[in-house]
Amino acid sequence: MKGIRKFKIDTKELSGKEKVLFKKLILVAKLIAPLYLKQKNDKYPGANFYPYDATKEEIEKAAKKNPAILSPYTFVERDKTGKLIAIPYHLKFKKELKPVAELLVEAAKLSDNKNFSSYLKSQAHSLLNGNYGESEIIWLKAEPSKFGFVIGPIERYLDKFFFKKCAYQAWVGFLDEERTKEAEKFKNMILTGRRKILSGSEKAEILKLGIRIDRTVIFSGLIADFMFTGTNLPNDVKLMEKHGSKLTIFESSLELKFKEDHLPIFKAVFDKKFQKSYSKEDLYKGSLRCILLHEISHSLIRYRDAEERLENLFPVFDELYAYILGIKSCGTLFLKGAMNQKELEAILIMHICRNFTWWLDSIRNPSVKHYAVGAAIAQDFFLKEGAMKEKGGISWPNFTKLFICINELSRLLEYHLAVGSYEEAKEFVEEYSSFNVFKRFSSQLTKISKLK
């Protein structure tokens, strides 16, 4: 089914009542996919959020008179006179959202966890009245519940005009307690230091960061399309500053991505002798830590004005810097003896494989192009500085040089996100983001299913 991705997971640890609740949540999640599909349109930078003939300038001009035009939760349409008007999602999809809300209320009644139950009820209300902040606050304040469930218009990646409009998505899973405890410990190691802030920047301090690793059973909407392996929400900086943020790692999608992309890419683009030094387990752990570090770092790189300043280029810098800063902080963990050299190398290798994955994903799904652009910037640095040597599509990394590149790139990305202008960011992207850095490996990558 379009806009939905299911994962096989073992639910034997759930009680009979919990299984009924779990199935109900899955049903709710499925209903959100059609709404996402009505928002998505790869042919236009504004997807289906804005009239196809409307220019950026026209929309900006209309938004000055009517700020709802650039609200994250409205469609922009033309009235009979041709004037741009804003239609809130909850009104546009009133009919479709009614059964979703009803099922959520039914699910709330099935939950023995009071917090989770009130969160579900609040989600039902928010979908119908368009006030999403309230349920987000309940979600942020609640202790980790057994079920991982999120629904609503959340991610802005489809809006390549302004990076404003949120696309619908939902996921359902349940907590992997053991892995979550490990991740919590890892997070505490990363967050021991305090980063210096560039003067003149509007750094947001996110004081609370919740963490959970879920065994996910279903992705619906944008998340199914993008196949995220982790996320850090909310996206609203003000909300984050006031109530903290929550990070979720999706084990099921990570395992699938590792099996279908990261590992085959590792086997395709790295020298055979080099490959022998790393077991599949080393690499999986590296991949898990890569995404964990990425999501933790998202909380460290929030600037109140960055989205306004960098507009549609914001996600390129935000996503790439979260990867780079995460890896950089591992260098300190290594120096502190919290990680051994092989573990650090596995993280670096998996970062490179993830870069290739984003490029391959962008061929199939242009919506994820901003990730691929960021990946190309990193790859370009690695190749130009000799941190990755390549001959005939086969490479051998130089870890010391890779770390030098990571530090240099980190410094540059920090500048752009903290204080840089749109023009500077644009110039940087144009200079370093050619996909040729991936294409030169094509002869090896044809073995991977997405390129067949």
Add this chain to the structure above:
Amino acid sequence: MVLCHHCCSICKNNSLRGLAKIIRSKTNPLTTGDFSKIMAEKKFYLTEQGLEKIKKEYQDLKNLKLAKTEGEIPKIWHSEDINPEYLSFREDLSFLETRIAELENILKNVELIKPPPKERQNIVNLGATVLIDIDGEIDEFRLVGTLDADPSNHKISNESPIGQALLGKRVGEMVIIKTPIVNHSCKITKIKYNKI
């Protein structure tokens, strides 16, 4: 199945089956693989708190071993094959004995970390809480022995690359930390010795 009725922290809620796995996880990161390395070391630097922890673990494991050997020991043979329960019993016992020997060695060679005399408190030594400026980040941690190390709680081993580089250095000094993969320099901005 043999159950331990002694109230030690390790066996309180666990049957003896799979004991080896429990001991492995409880003693992490000090696994049997590290044993030879530990035996080769002369001194084990511990804080008072760390020493108490080691003493408690030692006593718990001794109690556990006693309970295990005093209880019903599975028969070696099951029909014509070796009884798997017996094999599991032997494996558990072997892990217990190895860990007990490790702990005995630690207790025999322990040296308590004490604050240095006042005139030497401007130098980084074991037990010092150090504030450093490392590559655009301000970090603070205490230097402890490997057995007390817990980076998630700001306790860093004296044997880690950063620990080795900082030992013996003074406030204001720039310290170079060199490893095969990551090289950094850091500046020591504060050294203090709290009650250890």
